[in-house]
Amino acid sequence: MAHDVVRSSLVDEQSSDTTSTQPVQHSTQKINLLGMSRANLERFFEEIGEKKFRAGQIIKWIHQYFVTDFAQMSNISGKLREKLQQRCEIKAPEVVHRHYSKDGTRKWVFRVGEGAGSLVETVLIPADDKSGARKTLCISSQVGCALDCSFCSTGKQGFQRDLSTDEIIGQLWIANQSYMEDVDIPERTRSVTNVVMMGMGEPLLNFKPVVESMSLMLDDFAYGMSKRRVTLSTSGIVPMIDKLSEELDVALAISLHAPNDELRNELVPINKKYPLQQLISAAQRYIRKDGNESARKHVTIEYVMLEGVNDQDIHAQQMVRLLKDLPSKINLIPFNPFPHAPYGRSSRNRIMTFQKILSDAGFVCTIRQTRGDDIDAACGQLVGQVADRTRRAEQWKKKVAQQNEIVRSQG
Missing domain, CATH: 1.10.150.530 (DNA polymerase; domain 1)
Structure with missing residues (x-):
């Protein structure tokens, strides 16, 4: 999710003043x-x-x-x-930038650690309806990410470190507090209704702080959120999915992005270690813990739509076969480009055709609306000003440039 933090004319200039959030x-x-x-x-x-x-x-x-x-x-x-x-x-992470989009999306860039520290990002997405009652916060769990999924810019920045419990829950604290800055203490309420652990990093590779943070989210003395409104998204760390089922009951999302092992090995490299059949089996075990499937209901399948890569009819048909025994809801995500990305976004018609194949097969399948792209807060774009200490982004750009040169030389 590599980009510079944008100060567009659509951002409230006063929102850059972070002193009141500290x-x-x-x-x-x-x-x-x-x-x-x-x-x-x-x-x-x-x-x-x-x-x-x-x-x-x-x-x-x-x-x-x-x-x-x-x-x-x-x-x-x-x-x-x-x-x-x-x-x-009582100390939350330092807010170094905050940006409020014209569509109601909010993004914060936090500095974590001592001295210059490292930077992570958090995004709040309001409901599509006019009431705006539902507010979903996308929380980061690590600085950077070690998994290097090919379509995600965060992975191009490499992995720096895990976030602590206070750095994770502090993102939720800041987001709620941002709506309460001018409200008298007795009248303050918790505005964020849903949390998704889908920001920077792989949550299951930072297991203990993530579980501790989600436990606070569920605690009636803290945020009192429903377990159905707290979602952990994983790229497929199979042993930790099983461990999570023993520790906590929250909603589970799988970053799938490909319906067969060959393609997923390319897009989501962790698949080479935990291939699809192992991942689907772990998801089945998670929702059927103690034989009570109704307690966890279904798994959400996240699927980014890449033009000409994973968006063909055959891919949708493969998904139908792959997920036939897994109660699941499918969320199709239009790809959000980032600098030097080798992919394009699938057309609206292609996404809708893909959706129809899945819906006709009996799946609940939605298309995610892109929000907050005027402040680089759309899905797949989180990274802000995080330093590339692994030089992975530099190597990635060089590789893309070399590939482009080969294409040009071949006519």
Whole structure:
């Protein structure tokens, strides 16, 4: 998802002022409570000689009222507030850019780590309907990505590091808080209704912080989200899908993008290690955990539409056969180009023909509407100003240039 952060005329100039989104800064030696689960907070309070029910109070102040100043926590004793002020902090990742699209999409670029740090991006997508009640946040789990899917620009930046729990949940905290900046504390509400772990990185390769973050999303004392509204998307780390089923019950999405192993090996290289049959079997096990298929209902299949590559009728027919025993909903995604990408977007007619084949076979199949592309927030474009420390992007551009030269020399 390589690109420069765009400051277009469609962006509210005032939205670039990030000072109001920044929590109070404290000593780096303090304990950051933002990413702590209720169980961990309960243990923490017992360790400092306090009743563990304080954990629930603190979590509500942090994640329901977006308060970072202990002095504002009115149902906590003055003595405890002072103790927390000395030992703890509530610190979200630093916002270095924020951009609000004319269609309601919002994007944040966060700096994580010490010093110059690294940059990651988060995108909020409002509902298509006029009410705008549904707000879906696409959260990143890693800086860069190690999987190097050929159609995704994030992979061209290489992998730098995993995000911590507070850096992951902090993205949700900032997104909610952005709607509450001018709202009095007692009247604040949680605006984000859905979360998808579909941003930068492969969530299942950063398992513990991702699971801890999603647990906070589900906790009634924190965000209280339905397990059907929290989705983890994976390119197919089969053993970790099985592990996830033991740890948490959330919705599962599979980044499929090809209906046969030969093509998927090219588009999604992790397929060479965990081929399609293993992946589909893992997805079947996930939704049928404990024999209760209704608990998880279905898997969402994500499929980016690449012109002349994976969008032909034969590919749709292969998908029908591949998914025939997997309860699934299919989401077709028009490809969003990035610099030096060797692919084009399938035409609208081609996508609709592909959709009809799947729908006629009995699948629920939707076409994702492209949102936020005026601020480079569309699916497949997330990377912002992340430094390419692996030189993978440079190597990719050189490879594409060489291929183009071969084509030109052949007439």
